[in-house]
Amino acid sequence: MKIIDLEKSTVRELNQALHDQHEECTEREWEVTGVKGDHNLAVGLDESISVHIKGHAGYYCAGMNKKANIVVHGNAGQGVGENMMSGQVRVMGDASQSAGATAHGGLLVIEGNAGARCGISLKGADIVVKGNVGHMSCFMAQAGNLVVCGDAGDALGDSLYETRIYVKGTVKSLGADCVEKEMRAEHIQELTDLLNRAGVDENPSSFKRYGSARNLYNFKVDNASAY
C-alpha cells in the first residue's frame, strides 16, 4: 500500500501519482492522509486501483472517475463523484449538494445523508444513499438509478427523464412530471441488485418507485395545432 500524506504533498502531486497508474500500474492500494477538506481529491482516475481518503474531503472529490474504487472515510463536499464514468465511490459520512451530478456510470454509495440536488442530471450511474437526500434530487435526471433508504426532500425528480428513483421513507414533495409508479417484479430485482452491490441490508419490497410521467419531454400530438 502506498500512502500519500497531504501535509507533505500537494493535491496536484497526489492526483498526478494516481493518474500515472494509468500508464503503468505499479500499486493497486492507495491511502491519502492529512486530509483537511481539500478540493479535487482523486479526480480523473483511469485505472482499477483503490484509494482510501482518510478524512473529510472538499469539493468534487472522485470527479470523472473511471474504474477506480474510492472511499472517503469522512464527509464529502459538493459534487462528489460528479461526472463519474465507472468504478465505485463510497462516502462513509454525509455528502453535500450535487452528489453524483451528471454521472454516466459506476456506483456511488453514501452511507450518511446526501444534501440538495443529489443525482442532478444523472446520465446512467447508480446512486445508493443510506440516509436522506435533500431537495431537487434527480433534477432533470436522464438515466440510471437513485436509491434512497431514508427520506427525500422537496421536488424529488423535477423534470425527470428516464432515471428510476426508489425511496423507502417519505417524499416531502414530488417535482414536476415525477410520479409514483408500480413496483413490478423486474423493479424488485433491479433494486435487490443495487442494494447488494452497495452492501446495504434493506428489504426491497419496502421501497416505492418514482419515475417520469413523460408529459414534459414527449411531444404530444394534441399540441400540433399550436405550430
Next chain:
Amino acid sequence: MCGIVGLYLKNPALESQLGALFEPMLISMTDRGPDSAGFAIYGDEVPDGWIKLTLRHHDLGYSWEALSSEIKEKLGCEVDWFSNHCVAVFKVHAESAAVESVIAEFDADVLILSAGQSIEILKEKGLPEEIAGKFNLAGMKGTHIIGHTRMATESAVTMEGSHPFSTGMDLCLVHNGSLSNHNRLRLELERQGVKFVTENDSEVAAGYLTWRLREGDTLNEALKNALKDLDGFFTFTIGTRDGFAVIRDPIACKPAVLAETEDYVAMASEYQALTTLPGIENAKVWEPEPATIYAWERGQ
C-alpha cells in the same frame, strides 16, 4: 463567492484564545474572498448605561483624544477609549444616540462601524491575513466572533462595502451570495428611514433586519420575514450579543457547514476552515438545511 466563518465558545476557558482560534479560520477562506475581510468580536461588555462604539477614521494618526474630550465636555460623562490601527473603541457612559450625534457634529469623517454593549466590528480592504495582522486578531479575547472574506460581485471593493454590516445594537450580518431585489428593497427601506452608504446588496439585507427589529420583530421573526422578502442567494451568519444565528435561502446553493463539540459551535463556508479547531476530528459536523434558522445563545 465569499467566505463566512463563525466561532461561538461554550467553554469559557477558551475565551482568552478566541482570536487565536479564529484567525486561521478567517485566513483559510482567502481563496473564497481575497478583496477584503472583517470580523465582529463579542466580549469585554460595558455595564448597563454605557455604550461601546467602534469608530474608524481614514487617518492613522487621528487624534481620538480630541474626540474623547469633546464627548466628555458635551455630555458631561465618563469616556474610556483605546485605538487599534485605524479604529478606536469608545466606551461612553451615555445614550448611544447622544454620543453618535456629538461624533457626527464633531467630525463627519469618523465612521461608526458598530454600537452596542459587547460588539466590536473591524474590517478593511485587503487580504484576510494582512487584516488579521493589522488588528492583532490572534491576541483578541471574547465569547464569540463572526467573520467574512469578500469576493465582490454586486458592488465596489471598499472598506464600506466589506462585511460585517451592523444591523443594530450588538447585531451584525455577514453574507455569502447575491440578492436580486436589493435595489427596490433599498428604496422601500429608505422610505422607512433606514440609511445606506453603499450600493452593496448585503447592506440592504442588514438594513432590512435593522428595520424589522426596529418594528418589534424578534430576531427569529426578522429572519423568517427575511426568507419571504429577500430574493436571491444567501447564507447569512448573524452575530448577536449572546451568540450567533445561521440561515440559508430555500435554494441553498451557497455553502455552509456547522460543527459542534462540548467546547464550541463553529460555522464556515467550507470544512477547510474548521480543520485547525481543537477536537474537530470528533466534532459533530453537518450541513445546515435550507430555509431553517439555527441559533446558539448563551444562557439557553
